[in-house]
Amino acid sequence: xxxxxxxxxxxxxxxxxxxxxxxxxxxxxxxxxxxxxxxxxxxxxxxxxxxxxxxxxxxxxxxxxxxxxxxxxxxxxxxxxxxxxxxxxxxxxxxxxxxxxxxxxxxxxxxxxxxxxxxxxxxxxxxxxxxxxxxxxxxxxxxxxxxxxxxxxxxxxxxxxxxxxxxxxxxxxxxxxxxxxxxxxxxxxxxxxxxxxxxxxxxxxxxxxxxxxxxxxxxxxxxxxxxxxxxxxxxxxxxxxxxxxxxxxxxxxxxxxxxxxxxxxxxxxxxxxxxxxxxxxxxxxxxxxxxxxxxxxxxxxxxxxxxxxxxxxxxxxxxxxxxxxxxxxxxxxxx
Amino acid sequence: xxxxxxxxxxxxxxxxxxxxxxxxxxxxxxxxxxxxxxxxxxxxxxxxxxxxxxxxxxxxxxxxxxxxxxxxxxxxxxxxxxxxxxxxxxxxxxxxxxxxxxxxxxxxxxxxxxxxxxxxxxxxxxxxxxxxxxxxxxxxxxxxxxxxxxxxxxxxxxxxxxxxxxxxxxxxxxxxxxxxxxxxxxxxxxxxxxxxxxxxxxxxxxxxxxxxxxxxxxxxxxxxxxxxxxxxxxxxxxxxxxxxxxxxxxxxxx
Ligand SMILES: Nc1ncnc2c1ncn2[C@@H]1O[C@H](COP(=O)(O)OP(=O)(O)O)[C@@H](O)[C@H]1O
Ligand SMILES: [Mg+2]
Numbered sequence: 240x241x242x243x244x245x246x247x248x249x250x251x252x253x254x255x256x257x258x259x260x261x262x263x264x265x266x267x268x269x270x271x272x273x274x275x276x277x278x279x280x281x282x283x284x285x286x287x288x289x290x291x292x293x294x295x296x297x298x299x300x301x302x303x304x305x306x307x308x309x310x311x312x313x314x315x316x317x318x319x320x321x322x323x324x325x326x327x328x329x330x331x332x333x334x335x336x337x338x339x340x341x342x343x344x345x346x347x348x349x350x351x352x353x354x355x356x357x358x359x360x361x362x363x364x365x366x367x368x369x370x371x372x373x374x375x376x377x378x379x380x381x382x383x384x385x386x387x388x389x390x391x392x393x394x395x396x397x398x399x400x401x402x403x404x405x406x407x408x409x410x411x412x413x414x415x416x417x418x419x420x421x422x423x424x425x426x427x428x429x430x431x432x433x434x435x436x437x438x439x440x441x442x443x444x445x446x447x448x449x450x451x452x453x454x455x456x457x458x459x460x461x462x463x464x465x466x467x468x469x470x471x472x473x474x475x476x477x478x479x480x481x482x483x484x485x486x487x488x489x490x491x492x493x494x495x496x497x498x499x500x501x502x503x504x505x506x507x508x509x510x511x512x513x514x515x516x517x518x519x520x521x522x523x524x525x526x527x528x529x530x531x532x533x534x535x536x537x538x539x540x541x542x543x544x545x546x547x548x549x550x551x552x553x554x555x556x557x558x559x560x561x562x563x564x565x566x567x568x569x570x571x572x573x574x
Numbered sequence: 575x576x577x578x579x580x581x582x583x584x585x586x587x588x589x590x591x592x593x594x595x596x597x598x599x600x601x602x603x604x605x606x607x608x609x610x611x612x613x614x615x616x617x618x619x620x621x622x623x624x625x626x627x628x629x630x631x632x633x634x635x636x637x638x639x640x641x642x643x644x645x646x647x648x649x650x651x652x653x654x655x656x657x658x659x660x661x662x663x664x665x666x667x668x669x670x671x672x673x674x675x676x677x678x679x680x681x682x683x684x685x686x687x688x689x690x691x692x693x694x695x696x697x698x699x700x701x702x703x704x705x706x707x708x709x710x711x712x713x714x715x716x717x718x719x720x721x722x723x724x725x726x727x728x729x730x731x732x733x734x735x736x737x738x739x740x741x742x743x744x745x746x747x748x749x750x751x752x753x754x755x756x757x758x759x760x761x762x763x764x765x766x767x768x769x770x771x772x773x774x775x776x777x778x779x780x781x782x783x784x785x786x787x788x789x790x791x792x793x794x795x796x797x798x799x800x801x802x803x804x805x806x807x808x809x810x811x812x813x814x815x816x817x818x819x820x821x822x823x824x825x826x827x828x
Binding site (some may be wrong): 454463468515 | 648659672678
């Protein structure tokens with residue numbers, strides 16, 4: 240049966256890789272201007288025949304790549320947080336990333352309205368990391384109990400959210416419309432600069448996370464078991480929290496709040512290949528990447544020339560699907 | 575060889591073991607009894623390094639456990655916690671496989687010895703036919719056996735069981751107790767927290783009575799289980815008689 244589950248994992252990964260490639264190509268073709276797949280292939284591989292260099296190379300390619308990287312990273316971050324908190328409903332949001340990033344961006348807009356928009360991702364990443372650090376400090380990370388971390392996370396996250404609401408309510412709308420669009424998780428106007436700023440980091444962090452898959456399995460058993468199995472729980476938990484924080488904060492810094500992916504992708508992965516992180520992490524990564532690429536392309540294509548944020552689409556279609564998943568999952572666990 | 579607790583003070587804000595000293599002899603089946611909240615789990619958690627003592631030392635075969643590499647201690651002491659966490663989407667075989675972690679590198683690659691040990695452990699607790707089932711889908715008794723199998727796979731001379739029989743019906747209680755006795759016969763030192771005094775007396779070679787964060791008495795069950803002890807420790811008026819089946823002490827409250 241070990242062979243059976245390994246086989247299943249390999250087939251799932253293969254299937255998802257093909258799906259990811261297909262979805263990726265589709266995302267390059269979808270948008271206000273439809274581009275046939277043949278043209279895309281010609282452009283990407285510099286073949287003879289009709290090409291669309293400008294739209295693909297300048298706009299859609301970096302954007303889809305960014306969607307791919309951040310989707311995968313958010314999914315990984317979510318999987319880590321769910322294992323650490325032993326809570327299937329946890330996501331990077333619970334360690335304050337989203338709220339902290341949003342608050343950071345809005346505060347910057349208010350306090351330094353002349354700041355170049357290029358700084359927005361940096362500000363967002365810092366805001367997210369600061370909020371996470373505050374949560375870890377208050378929750379006494381060293382002796383942390385998952386329940387305490389979750390409660391503190393919710394409290395600090397809500398405080399940040401309230402501050403965001405306060406700023407929105409008391410500001411003139413035109414001042415904050417740019418950060419508003421950003422906050423809904425949009426990839427509009429993202430290009431090579433954004434991609435190049437984050438992809439090396441995201442790829443590196445993801446690779447490290449994959450090396451932690453067995454330790455995540457053990458930590459998932461609870462402090463008592465993990466300790467008695469020889470794990471330095473305190474140290475590994477700190478490293479993993481740092482990984483989850485950086486993965487999510489860097490992603491949110493360039494694509495805004497794409498909250499649902501981190502919650503949903505690990506769940507879908509768990510249903511596909513079970514709960515060991517050796518399979519769960521890569522599958523969740525691919526699922527997350529596919530979700531965000533699809534959401535971004537669909538948001539561009541469905542209502543062209545208007546754009547709907549990927550964040551809105553993932554939540555709108557993701558939420559009902561997710562509830563359905565949870566319900567079917569519980570009945571399976573009972574049976 | 576033994577586990578020696580020397581003047582242990584460990585616990586939480588508001589609860590601290592009071593200078594507990596105790597020797598758990600190698601090859602004993604030591605059972606801890608005492609009222610709820612007296613510190614039995616705290617004691618076991620201190621031995622298993624989940625809690626760090628704020629005073630005193632835990633010696634494992636005369637070496638301080640906090641001074642040794644975590645993995646090496648993990649090859650000596652295995653633990654079934656009072657409330658084991660059931661991970662979602664994990665099969666019985668995978669769970670038992672985690673017991674091999676102290677012998678593996680950080681990637682958890684299995685050797686053929688790991689596989690053999692896991693198979694043996696599943697065989698001993700009689701869960702081989704269910705090895706591909708999800709742990710979350712098992713009954714309470716089967717689940718507890720799966721966690722015991724994880725301890726067996728860990729292949730340690732010392733095994734700590736914190737209330738392994740609580741929440742099980744009487745048949746599964748004896749199943750787990752007999753499993754404990756089997757491990758003891760095979761040469762493991764077993765330390766268990768039990769609530770049923772007759773069961774404790776029947777299975778223990780050594781009994782430890784705790785109350786109010788202290789060890790009150792240590793000795794053979796027949797010497798320890800007396801009407802005076804029951805009234806002093808549990809505050810109950812009770813009669814002690816010889817169990818008609820086993821001859822060990824049993825208790826009836828008046
Ligand atoms: N995680 C914890 N945080 C704070 N106090 C705790 C915790 N666990 C147990 N306690 C307290 O420590 C005391 C001893 O608990 P414990 O050792 O679990 O008792 P028991 O003998 O029933 O196993 C109890 O008063 C309990 O309320
Ligand atoms: Mg207890």
